[in-house]
Amino acid sequence: MTGETELWPRKRIVTSVIGVALGMAALAGCGGLDGKIGNYDKVAVWPSANPVGQQPTAELTTLAPVTVECYTGGMYEISYDGGSGYIDAHTSIMSDKGEVSPSMVSGC
Numbered sequence: 001m002t003g004e005t006e007l008w009p010r011k012r013i014v015t016s017v018i019g020v021a022l023g024m025a026a027l028a029g030c031g032g033l034d035g036k037i038g039n040y041d042k043v044a045v046w047p048s049a050n051p052v053g054q055q056p057t058a059e060l061t062t063l064a065p066v067t068v069e070c071y072t073g074g075m076y077e078i079s080y081d082g083g084s085g086y087i088d089a090h091t092s093i094m095s096d097k098g099e100v101s102p103s104m105v106s107g108c
Contacts, residue, residue, distance in 0.1 A: 032067040032079070035100050038092025045085040049075040049108070057085050068093060068100050072108035076100070 037043055037060050044056035049072050060066065060080060066087075069077040075086040076093070093100040 032069045033095050033097070033100060033105055034065070034067050035093040035095035037062055037064045037066060038094055038099075040091065043087055043091050045078070045080070045083070045087055046075070047085055049073050049077070049086045051075075051086070058083055060087070066093060068095075068105050070106050070108035071102040076102075076105070077108050 039062050042059040042061060045058040045060060047054055047057050066078045066080045069079060071089060074089050076089050077086055089102055
């Protein structure tokens with residue numbers, strides 16, 4: 001009986017730690033934020049967050065579905081049907097939570 005009594009506090013601690021970790025993962029926006037490109041003719045998708053001297057790898061148009069993975073240095077890292085890359089964070093992306101802003105996604 002003594003062994004069982006000693007296990008209860010440990011079970012509670014493990015359960016609490018798991019609960020906190022799951023809560024933090026939800027707040028961090030794991031899995032990205034789904035949305036659609038706003039009203040633009042063409043949005044350049046870059047291979048890295050620093051596009052200087054690089055060529056775009058793709059172009060997206062109005063209502064193209066994207067998942068915003070994270071934000072870094074004025075750019076969103078995104079994934080889309082056919083690839084992934086970076087777009088300027090000034091690009092309007094509409095989600096179920098409203099227009100995406102850097103504060104809505106985690107840092108890269």
